[in-house]
Amino acid sequence: MASRQTIQRELIKQELCSMANHPTADEVYASIHEKHPTISKATVFRTLGRLADDGEALRVRINNGADHFDHQTFAHYHVHCTECGKVDDVPMPVADDVEKRASEVSDYLITGYTLQFDGICPACQRAREAQ
């Protein structure tokens, strides 16, 4: 059954698009909750999950904490700053062949993969040097 078009779903989608960088579900909730205090945390979590399932958003699971969401739904990679937790896109071409190579050496039926970088963002690099 197709997803129903509710006010909350539309709000959450818009909020996700308007938020700069890969907010966590909690951040989306906090941001929406300021303008619409009646929305519940459960709805934000459920709806973000549904958006991800419906291909209208991307769920980015970062190593060290909460799930982040991305309104850009084409395949791309992410860097995660290990100092401040920030997440950014890595604009490099997608390596399709890794999935094929993994299929060849593994007896799993490979359905997807995650390539995610850890690093230190420019701001945190400067903060380090300043010390």
Place this chain on the structure above:
Amino acid sequence: MASRQTIQRELIKQELCSMANHPTADEVYASIHEKHPTISKATVFRTLGRLADDGEALRVRINNGADHFDHQTFAHYHVHCTECGKVDDVPMPVADDVEKRASEVSDYLITGYTLQFDGICPACQRAREAQ
């Protein structure tokens, strides 16, 4: 200061080595706790973390749940069965160039990366067909 050589640390290390496939911290705890009921969950979590920091174990963060640990410390990839949650090694060569390429296109200082596959393990494939 170097890590201290305690009975618990040694036990946890041995247990990790003896356990077949990438147990979670909870599983290591459960397994040790059977033989040594006085050991505490906190110690297992703390010690596994310390082992990982000291390079004596590998922390494998799986998309959908708990942290897994691996006593094989050389760089290699993992597959995660989305049906049963099992984790296995993927014996394919490590692609060193992705890290370099990401460094070139990103202004982050890349310190590492995670490549992890999702798929369906042989047992779950059979279970599906049997339906």
Place this chain on the structure above:
DNA sequence: CTGGGTGCAAACTCTTTGCATTCGG
């Protein structure tokens, strides 16, 4: 001796769930 390690329980974070109510199609 002494400070890092341990055990216990309680706290904490992120996320999911049960259930009555609401509302989109």
Place this chain on the structure above:
DNA sequence: CCGAATGCAAAGAGTTTGCACCCAG
């Protein structure tokens, strides 16, 4: 209408933390 979506609060999983005690170096 009717069942999917919501709101609320409470539970849940996984992990961390505070603190008193203990023991390896």
